[in-house]
Each structure stands twice: as C-alpha cells, then as structure tokens.
Amino acid sequence: MGAIRRNGAGYLFLSPWLIGFFCLTLGPALASLYLSFTRFDLLNAPEFIGAQNYVRMVTADPKFMASMKVTLIYVALSVPLKLAFALAVAMVLNRGMRGLPIYRAVFYLPSLLGTSVAIAVLWRQLFAADGMVNGILAQFGIIGPSWISNPNYSIYTLVVLSVWQFGSPMIIFLAGLRQIPTDMYEAASLDGASPSRQFWRITLPLLSPVIFFNLVIQVIEAFKAFTPAFVISGGSGGPINSTLFYTLYLYQEGFSYFRMGYASALAWVLVAIIAVFTAISFLTTKYWVHYDD
Amino acid sequence: MTDAVHEMPGHGSSHPRLSGTVRHVILIAICFVMIYPILWMLSGSLRPASELFGGDAGLIPSQVTVEAYPKGWFGLQINFGQFFLNSLVIAVLATIGNVLAASLVAYAFARLQFWGRGFWFALMLGTLMLPYHVTLIPQYVLFRSLDWVNTWWPLILPKYFAVDAFFIFLMVQFFRGIPKELDEAARMDGCSAWRIYWKIILPLSMPVLATAAIFSFIWTWEDFFGPLIYISEMRNYTVQLGLRSFIDSSGTSSWNELFAMSVLSLVPIFLIFLFFQRLLIEGIATTGMKR
Numbered sequence: 013m014g015a016i017r018r019n020g021a022g023y024l025f026l027s028p029w030l031i032g033f034f035c036l037t038l039g040p041a042l043a044s045l046y047l048s049f050t051r052f053d054l055l056n057a058p059e060f061i062g063a064q065n066y067v068r069m070v071t072a073d074p075k076f077m078a079s080m081k082v083t084l085i086y087v088a089l090s091v092p093l094k095l096a097f098a099l100a101v102a103m104v105l106n107r108g109m110r111g112l113p114i115y116r117a118v119f120y121l122p123s124l125l126g127t128s129v130a131i132a133v134l135w136r137q138l139f140a141a142d143g144m145v146n147g148i149l150a151q152f153g154i155i156g157p158s159w160i161s162n163p164n165y166s167i168y169t170l171v172v173l174s175v176w177q178f179g180s181p182m183i184i185f186l187a188g189l190r191q192i193p194t195d196m197y198e199a200a201s202l203d204g205a206s207p208s209r210q211f212w213r214i215t216l217p218l219l220s221p222v223i224f225f226n227l228v229i230q231v232i233e234a235f236k237a238f239t240p241a242f243v244i245s246g247g248s249g250g251p252i253n254s255t256l257f258y259t260l261y262l263y264q265e266g267f268s269y270f271r272m273g274y275a276s277a278l279a280w281v282l283v284a285i286i287a288v289f290t291a292i293s294f295l296t297t298k299y300w301v302h303y304d305d
Numbered sequence: 306m307t308d309a310v311h312e313m314p315g316h317g318s319s320h321p322r323l324s325g326t327v328r329h330v331i332l333i334a335i336c337f338v339m340i341y342p343i344l345w346m347l348s349g350s351l352r353p354a355s356e357l358f359g360g361d362a363g364l365i366p367s368q369v370t371v372e373a374y375p376k377g378w379f380g381l382q383i384n385f386g387q388f389f390l391n392s393l394v395i396a397v398l399a400t401i402g403n404v405l406a407a408s409l410v411a412y413a414f415a416r417l418q419f420w421g422r423g424f425w426f427a428l429m430l431g432t433l434m435l436p437y438h439v440t441l442i443p444q445y446v447l448f449r450s451l452d453w454v455n456t457w458w459p460l461i462l463p464k465y466f467a468v469d470a471f472f473i474f475l476m477v478q479f480f481r482g483i484p485k486e487l488d489e490a491a492r493m494d495g496c497s498a499w500r501i502y503w504k505i506i507l508p509l510s511m512p513v514l515a516t517a518a519i520f521s522f523i524w525t526w527e528d529f530f531g532p533l534i535y536i537s538e539m540r541n542y543t544v545q546l547g548l549r550s551f552i553d554s555s556g557t558s559s560w561n562e563l564f565a566m567s568v569l570s571l572v573p574i575f576l577i578f579l580f581f582q583r584l585l586i587e588g589i590a591t592t593g594m595k596r
Contacts, residue, residue: 021498022419029410029429029473032466037432040443047442054446101335104328111329117582118336124578124585125343128527129548130567134346137560144345147362176339180589187590236436239529243549262438267534272442279438286436 048277053270065277076278078253079261085167086257087234090174095226098178102185103215116186120179131173132243136160139169160244163254170255173240181226188222189215217302224301228293232286238263258282350374350564374569377562381550383539385566388547395457395543396525402464403472403521404514410467411476412502416488426477432470445534459535460528464521472517478591479513480506516588519581523574544570 023030048065050058069076101119105112125131138144141158149156159165192215200210216223241249241257249256249264262282266275344364350373352366378385413419414426448459467473487509488501496504507514529545536542539550548570551563578585 018417019419022413022417022422025409025413025417025498025502026419026425028406028465029467030425032406032463032468033428033432036444036463036466036468037435037440040440040447041435043443043446044439044441054449101332104331109328110325113583115332115336116586117578118340120582120586120589121343121575121578122339124523125571125574127529128571128574129529129545130346130570133548133552133563133567134342137349137564138342138345144342144362151362176342183586183589232434232436236438242529242533243552246552259438263530263534266442266445272446276442279436279441282436283439286434290434 044276044279047273048280050273051271052273052276054272055270058273061273065274066281068274069277069281075253075256075261079249079256079258082167082249082254082256083235083258086170086174086237087231089168090171091227091230091234093171094175094178094230095181095223097175098182098226099185099219099223101178102182102189105182105186106189116183119182123177123179126173126177127239129239129243132240135169135173135240136244139165161251163250163252166244166251166254170237170240170244174234174237181230184222184226185219188219192218220301221303224293224297228290231289235259235282235286346564347568350561350568352561354559354561356561373559373561373565376559377551377565380559380562380566381539381547381554383542385544385547385569387540388542388544389569391457391541392526392543392545395460396522398457398461399464399525400518400521402461403467403469404518406465406467407469407472407476407517408507408510408514409502411473411480412506414473415477415480416485416501416506417498429470429473433474441534448535454535455537455541456535457541460525460531469521472521475517475588475591476510476513479510483509512584512587515581516584519577519584520588523577526573 047058049060049062051061051064052058105115109115122131139159140146141161143159145159146156157165159169196214196218197210200214205213236259237257238259241255241260242263245251245255245260247260247264249260258278259282262275262278265271265278341364345362348364348366351369351371353368353370353372354376356367410429414422414429444459444463445454448454451458453459483506487505488496491501491505527545528543529549532543532546533549536546542550548563548566551566
C-alpha cells in the first residue's frame with residue numbers, strides 16, 4: 013500500500029517532465045531520426061529514400077563540407093583560446109586580490125550579453141570597413157580590410173567574439189582554483205620549485221577535472237553557435253560560405269528551402285559528432301584528468 | 306572556508322609574484338578592452354545621423370543627441386514598444402513555467418522514493434547533452450499541426466514541461482543540501498508530499514529559485530532561434546526579431562538608430578546583472594553549466 017502511494021506521489025511530481033520528455037524530446041527525436049531517411053517538404057507526406065540524405069552529404073554537397081570546415085575551424089580556434097584566456101585571468105585574479113568581485117563581474121558581463129542580436133550587431137560594426145577596429149588601426153597608419161565582408165577574415169571576427177565571452181569558464185576556473193590547498197604551493201616553493209613548475213605540476217593536474225568539464229561544455233556550445241553568424245552574414249553564411257556555421261546551414265536547409273528530411277539528417281550528424289567528441293573526452297580522461305581518489 | 310586564507314595579504318604562494326599594482330594595471334586594462342566596444346555602441350547611439358561615426362574609434366561624439374532613440378523606436382511599421390511588451394510577456398510566462406515545472410520535478414528526484422528514479426534521473430541528465438536541433442523539425446511539425454505557428458505557444462508551453470533539464474539539475478543540487486530531518490519531521494506529523502514541497506522545500510530554496518528565474522528570463526529574452534522559426538508576423542515579434550528586421554530595413558545610413566535600439570534591448574539584462582550578479586555568478590560556479 014505504502015509503496016504504491018509513494019510511487020504515485022513520485023510520478024505525480026515527475027509528470028511534467030515525463031510528459032515533456034516523451035512528447036517534446038524522445039518522440040520528436042525518434043521522429044527526426046525517421047525523417048532523416050526521407051524526403052520531406054512539410055506539405056507532402058515524407059517519402060522514404062533510405063540513406064540518400066547521408067550519402068548526398070558526403071558525396072554531393074559542397075555546402076555541407078564548407079559548413080563542416082567552418083564549424084571545425086571555429087571550434088578548434090575559439091574553444092582553446094577562450095579556455096586559455098579564462099584560465100590565465102582566473103589565475104591572475106585568484107590569490108588575495110582586492111576588488112575581485114568587481115573584476116569578476118566585469119569579465120562575466122560579455123558572457124551574459126553575448127548571444128543577443130544587439131552584440132552581433134555591434135560586432136558587425138566593429139569589424140566593418142569603416143568600423144571601430146579599422147578606426148584604431150588608422151591611428152597607426154594601417155588601412156585595415158573589411159573584416160566582415162572578406163572571406164579570409166570573417167570567421168576570425170566570430171572567434172574573437174567567442175573569446176570575448178571568456179567570463180563564464182573563468183568563473184568555473186576560479187571556483188576550481190579555490191579548491192587547491194595553498195599549503196601545496198608553500199611546500200613546493202620550500203622545495204625550490206619555480207612558479208612555472210608549480211603551474212605544470214600542481215595547478216594543471218589538480219585543475220584538470222575542471223578543465224575537462226569546461227572543455228566538454230564549451231565544445232558543445234561552440235558546435236551549436238548560431239546567432240552571431242546569422243546576424244553578421246545577414247542569414248546567408250557568407251561571404252562565400254565563410255561564416256556558414258553548421259547550425260546556420262541546418263536552418264537554411266530546413267526553414268528556407270524546406271528540405272526537412274535533409275535538415276533532420278544534418279541534426280543527427282551533429283548529435284553523432286557531439287557524441288563522438290564526448291566519448292573520446294571521457295575515454296581519454298584517465299590519461300590527463302587527475303582525480304583525487 | 307579557504308576565502309579567509311586568501312584574503313590574508315602575503316599569505317599563500319611565496320614564489321616571486323607580480324606585485325599588486327602590476328596585477329591591477331593588467332586587470333584594469335583587460336576590463337577596459339572588454340567594455341570598450343559596449344561603450345562605443347552607447348556613444349554611437351548618441352551621435353547625430355549626419356556624423357559618419359563608423360570610422361571614429363573614439364568615445365566622445367562631436368555633438369550629443371538622443372534623436373536616434375525616438376527615430377529608432379518608431380523606425381519599423383510597428384514600434385519597439387510592442388516588441389518589448391511581447392518579449393516581456395514571453396519571458397515572464399516562460400520563466401514561471403521553468404521555475405514551477407523544474408522545482409516539482411527536482412523535488413521528486415531529490416526527495417521522493419519511487420520505482421525507476423535512478424533510471425529517469427540518468428535519462429534527464431542525458432538530455433542535457435542533446436542538441437535541440439534533433440527535436441527541432443518534428444516539434445515544428447507538431448506545433449504547426451496544432452496551428453500554433455505565429456503564436457507564442459511554442460516559445461512558452463514547453464517550459465511548463467521542464468524541457469530544459471539544466472534547471473532541474475540546478476535545483477536537485479540545491480534541494481539535496483536541505484537537511485532531510487526537516488521533511489522527515491514533517492512527514493511524522495502527517496504532512497503530504499505536496500505540503501512538504503510547498504511549505505518547507507520551496508521557502509528554503511529561494512536563492513536557487515531566484516537563480517533559475519534570472520537565467521530563464523535572460524535566456525528567453527535573448528533567444529533568437531525560437532522566435533525566428535515560429536514568429537512570422539511583425540506584431541508578434543520579440544525585441545531580438547525587431548532588431549533583425551531593423552538591420553534589414555535601415556541599411557548603413559541609420560547605424561545610430563540601430564545602435565540605440567540595440568542598447569535598449571540590453572538594458573533589461575544589464576539591470577538584472579547589476580542587481581543579481583552574485584546569484585548569477587554563484588549559479589555558474591556551482592553547476593558550471595552554459596554561459
């Protein structure tokens with residue numbers, strides 16, 4: 013009796029999530045898996061075409077390849093730079109710093125504002141031909157290019173935007189640094205260990221679980237980036253696909269061209285990439301992530 | 306706590322370190338570089354349209370005017386007041402949904418005993434990693450068949466079903482820290498699970514509820530992808546969509562107006578940040594999720 017009542021109460025409280033999970037997460041996820049094997053334009057019933065969508069991606073879709081390349085470059089550049097910057101600033105802030113709350117707050121602000129359209133608008137104008145950056149360069153007699161409309165540079169403006177938002181991983185690093193006992197550094201310096209040795213032998217190993225965590229989260233977030241590329245390129249991913257983020261391409265296929273079967277296949281490839289990356293990260297933890305016990 | 310140790314000057318690492326002044330100079334320089342673009346946008350919004358401000362990297366306009374604000378406000382067929390109102394309604398309703406649903410579910414996970422709890426909890430954590438693109442198209446088809454495209458329902462209703470597992474996770478962490486003796490004593494007195502949730506857990510959880518509410522509000526306010534897909538008519542636009550249309554319609558001649566509206570769109574977030582930054586930073590530090 014008691015057990016039934018207890019289960020009943022548990023499932024009653026759980027019910028909003030259960031309904032959401034089945035109707036808005038699991039059901040749609042399975043449906044999109046099915047749709048990824050169909051041709052579907054929203055108006056006509058989905059038509060099963062086997063693995064054609066996936067085959068087309070790798071054999072006959074230069075835009076897919078372009079978007080994959082842009083996204084991988086973005087992830088590979090923005091995540092390490094952002095984390096390195098976050099860690100460096102966190103270490104400067106860490107010990108006995110007066111004014112820490114103010115610095116921390118100022119550094120965090122861009123993370124909070126970062127994904128809004130307003131900041132993307134700002135970025136577009138910062139790096140425009142007659143924008144602020146070129147204004148500053150002009151002071152030194154340098155005539156800068158039009159960063160946004162030059163396919164060689166446009167992706168880097170987005171990398172800079174991402175690094176600018178280093179605040180939230182920095183806060184996590186700060187919390188992690190606080191867990192490292194100060195007497196470890198004292199003992200090390202009594203033994204004559206140099207600061208750089210202390211960094212490599214104490215800080216990095218003891219912080220590695222936090223680095224691992226930040227890395228996984230930031231890589232996933234970077235794969236999902238959308239708004240800045242959309243706003244800066246006016247939704248096109250241009251110039252010459254140089255800012256065609258993967259999610260932007262998925263959006264175009266699904267909601268501009270209504271190739272919803274193909275867009276579903278793109279979504280599942282994204283899941284596969286994230287899953288593989290996460291699995292590799294977890295499997296390699298034993299080589300580089302140091303846990304206490 | 307270790308904080309006390311850190312605040313003792315001279316304590317801690319005794320290796321040769323940057324002097325305090327040098328550190329402050331470095332940090333202030335970084336702060337300045339970080340904030341400069343935002344100040345530049347603010348300054349741009351206060352310049353007259355005639356001033357070609359793009360190439361002027363300075364912060365001081367030759368002439369200060371607020372003309373860009375009313376011009377931008379009424380710059381589209383529908384004024385920004387409507388967009389702000391729409392965004393506010395959506396963000397408030399979404400926030401209520403997130404906090405309500407996530408706290409109910411988190412209470413079940415943190416406190417109630419039921420068959421399959423570990424299994425569901427693991428599934429819930431699994432959805433944290435799942436990119437929303439995977440559910441995007443079938444959800445669109447679903448909401449379209451309900452005739453909800455171009456309404457706010459797709460942006461609001463899912464929150465009442467706790468689809469954002471981040472908030473559940475955040476609250477489970479907090480609820481687990483509340484002493485169990487409190488609800489055990491209440492149960493001895495014959496309190497139902499509902500009363501314990503409502504009268505004991507929720508009142509003791511105000512910090513985490515506030516943190517969830519703040520994040521929920523900001524993320525809904527800043528959300529661009531959801532409205533972009535679901536909202537087509539301008540009278541239903543959110544502020545973010547309004548800004549997007551403004552870019553398309555204004556061209557390069559009225560950057561000051563675009564900047565003015567951009568600045569206004571950030572004001573609510575900035576105010577929240579000003580008053581609640583401690584909650585936000587603690588929320589990030591304890592769960593470490595997202596931005």
